[in-house]
Amino acid sequence: MRNRRTSLALLVGALFTPGVGWGQTPAEEAPPAEEAPPAEEAPPAEEAPAEEAVAPALPDGFEPPRLLQEVQAAYPPEAQAEKLAGDVVLQLTVDEEGAVSEAAVVQSAHPLLDQAALEAGFQLVFEPAKMNGEPVPVQLNYRYGFTYVEEKVEVAAPVDEEQPTGTLEGRLYERGSVDPLPGVRVILRELELETFSDAEGRFRFEAVPAGPVIIAIEDDVYGDLEDEEVIQAGEAVEVTYRLEKESFGDRIQVFGKRPKKEVVRRTITVEEIRTIPGTNGDALGVVQNLPGVARTPFGQTDLILRGGGNTQAFLNQQPIPIPFHFGGVRSTVASALIESIDVYPGNFDPEYGRVSGGIVDIRLREPRTDRLHGYVEADFFDAGVLVEGPVGDNGGFAIALRRSYFDVLLANAPLPSSFSITTAPRWYDGQILYEYKKGGHRLRALAYGSSDQFESIIEEPPEQNTLIRGDAVAKLEWVGGQVEHTWDLDETVQHTLNVAYLLSGIEFGVGEIFRLDFLFHELYIRDTLRATLDDGLDLRLGMDVVNRWASIGALGAATGPPREGETGGGFGSDETVSIDYDDFEANCALFGALEWKLGPVLLVPGVRFDVFSTIDDYRLQPRFSARWEVTEGTVVKAGVGRYVEPPEGQDTAPGFGNPNLVAEDSLHYSVGFEQDFTDAINLDVSVYYKTFDELVTRAQSIDAASVDPSAAFGGTGPSLLNQGEGRAYGLEFLLRHDFSDRVFGWISYTLQRSERRDRPGEDWRLFDFDQTHNLVLIGQYKLTPKWSLGFRFRVVSGNPDTPIVDAVFDANTGTYVSIAGEANSTRQPTFNQLDIRVDREWVFDTWRLIGYLDLRNALNAANAAGFQYNYDYTQRTRAFEIPIFPSFGLRGEF
């Protein structure tokens, strides 16, 4: 029988050096700090005796850190056999955010106990120490006491020496999650005995008089419970209680906030992702609700940040080839595996490049390793499953799979005889994650992939376009893997190497008139070294390499796809596309940045140097950002930088684009401030200005010497030139209540204007997604522990629109071709939509079931989505986005 007890944590000393970051003077050189009070919710029983602490000579204005979130160290099972006990004293570095950024053992008890203490220590959350009201990093000593208890924890005083006794022992779990409940008070009132459950939820009473006994359990969050058991003489009675959460605490949940060094980084946590209405719990769908991110119509998948330029989605800092499945309904990475999403709408770090828009960086979480966990979920669109658990002592795994079932539903749906579906829209995606941690090493291996497919047969084409007949195929597939090794060489140096390989393919065909096949092999290498050079001076150096083998083929009757600002084009035109070439490109970048903390000011100068082999171009990109913590909770920030984006592959394809194109150039400027009103409520306001130069646009004359007439007049349309320019400027406002036990939400507002000039001498026009006003209100409130209600309300200026002013009958194809008027010279009506979501949780002994109703466009607003035209464009009517649309989902997890 295991008898052991883990002592509660006790803050015994705080050694601080205000204003100095990590890597500061070792603790023993500083005087001991005053003893901080133990956390209120910590179980007080049988704690290891606190060391005598002598209050240091604290400087005026210093407030020591306060423990907000206690984490008990798990008593290692292996220690039980060796009857290990003792105190482990850790030296913790608590940063300005209150997170433990460093932990080291300064008093060892045993390697097993040291490791357990370290693992728990990193999870502690503090209210940061303050000097004159401003958060400062500190070092402090923190002790974990481990006690080996061979026998009972509580022994009843013998009432009668002759009276027979027995043992009562039990475990407390949270109902549903089956997580052990530590620190819960267990009382035998008649015997005047009480104890607290340990880290594994165990409690034990010995020498309990035989006969009935009332067991009382008291807890603020999990409520009170009374039960009667009969103690048998000489026997041990084992009981198990599953307690259900009945109320909320006041605690703000802190998701390991990382210190900011960028001008703008907005983070969405997985809890927020899961419950924001109108997104069906999809990770990347949530991104559009942040300031600076344009709303795209239902079905479109573009991520457009701060008025344009491409935006790259990363998964653990490596690109995702195709972030969304068909129609943008679902992202290709399971949301449940995501820890958080960082959105950089501009002025991002030199680590990122090759885009001039923004960055969306998805960070995967660690697999849970305490036991086997998993879920099964299904909603209107698809179903998914996840399993995760431990592998050995230091590893963990997670496997997530998902499949849509449109095809199953449509297989039995009545369809016109002229149209038959071979493979309805369906998607798969999956991720297999393995993580291993030992000492200063962390190894993470990820295999992932996604497949979208649609096939149909058009027996009778529409009479206004008879060329489109036969099979229509659309396939988007990618598969790959990445391995990441992080090595903390010592307290000041960390090295990370991430190697990823991706194979992706696109197959697209329309009858016998058009076929397209893209195949890419991509090898990504990212190597980063982080080093602390001195107090408050950190350096990051790295390399970011992509090698891409591309096989591109397109053949048939089609125009090239319309570019930004263009309308028209399509398949079945009288133009002919003919591309067939293989290409290899090696794009390499070196980057470096300093993080220089000068008191309340953080300066981050950096530089990135990109080489683009295909276009034989290279660019140096200096970037700089600064943050100044003016007063406690108030930060002023600014940034400026150069960003370069190479042309897309097809734009440089011989015979289709222009092999002589160079990279597009962009400058980002932004200033702003952040204000924390409370631990949970904060405001972020930024204004920005962006310029774009050398944008790739279509040539409309043959005056330029670099135009390739074979592309211009061979049928695919005029060639492309680096002749466009653009500008975007705006204001972003985000007032946010972080996720707490009960409420979260935000108000996001963007005021912006984005314009382009396609060719020299032409007038400026609006960018396709110029949205003057973009207001998003999100709120979610937990009515009870089991019911929650959320809403999302959006009001967004309508997208610019290009009127169709005429049409030409193309006798070769028998179709009409629209003639566009001035580009983006009109605007769609304002978009508004209210989404409502209700979540209900059912808790069972060993698992939980969560159901939700996500009601999109609850007010059934008629939001315009352009126009539909008759065959010769002389008649038109408005097209609308989705009407009111309910979606249900269920998720069972254990």
Next chain:
Amino acid sequence: MRRLALIIGFVGLVGCGPEFDPFHLANKFRILTIKTEPPELVLDPGLLTGEITGPVTLPPPVEMTALHPPADGIRWRWDVCLLSLDSLNGFQCVTPELEVTLPSTDDTATLDLLQVLTAIAGDFGGIPDGMGGADAMDGAACPPFLALPDGSCLGRLDVQVKVTAGPPGEEIVAVRKVPVYFDAEREPNRNPDVTGITVTGDPVRGGEITLTAELDDASLETFVNLSGDTRTERPVMSWFTTAGELQPGATFDDDRDTTLVLPTDETLDTVEVYVVVRDGDERRGIDFETVSITLE
């Protein structure tokens, strides 16, 4: 790639359309097709470079006819452009110097390519900037407007015919491209041959009649398609009517029948029916036939 993904994302989002006049209802002045005879030309490149080494067959004049519902007061204008922009740019002629107007004032015109080339060569004094420097092609010089920067010449020129027609102030525009291949060995495409429309049934108001396109299958040629496969032309029949409803408005391959639901309008005495036959896919051969239905 992202843009492509966006386009593909729309594939499955096909919704029900609003109620517009159907394409097959020719109840206003419009051009239903432009037939060119022949549909394409083959030209010995030596004619352009002046390096003729043997007997040369001059390209025949191209006879062009615009098919349209009956209308009065229509003004016609026929223009020919040697180099035009694509549909995304409204089929504009690259420069005015490469465009000539044909001497026609009705729905027919004749294109004499050599005559057009001569006219343009006379007007066109120089090489457009960026069009290359008349480098050699197999030892011969390219005409300026066919030269590519790498020294080769375009192997095919799509001569664009533009028809502007309609009552004054209400003109409509239609274009037809006539491919000209600079390859003396090429077997030029020929138009399909539709010989008539057979009407089956009594043409009573509100009733239904069956219309059959009489197509000479011998006119369907074999050809090598863009993918390099040898195929037989797959005819497409587009049907039009000045009144009533066609079910369906387009038929394919061996399915050459359609049904016309006749109008009930007592003021109508006749209904004009047209069938335009294309030789399908990337082929550009066209023929048409007309039948007049007298309502009973």
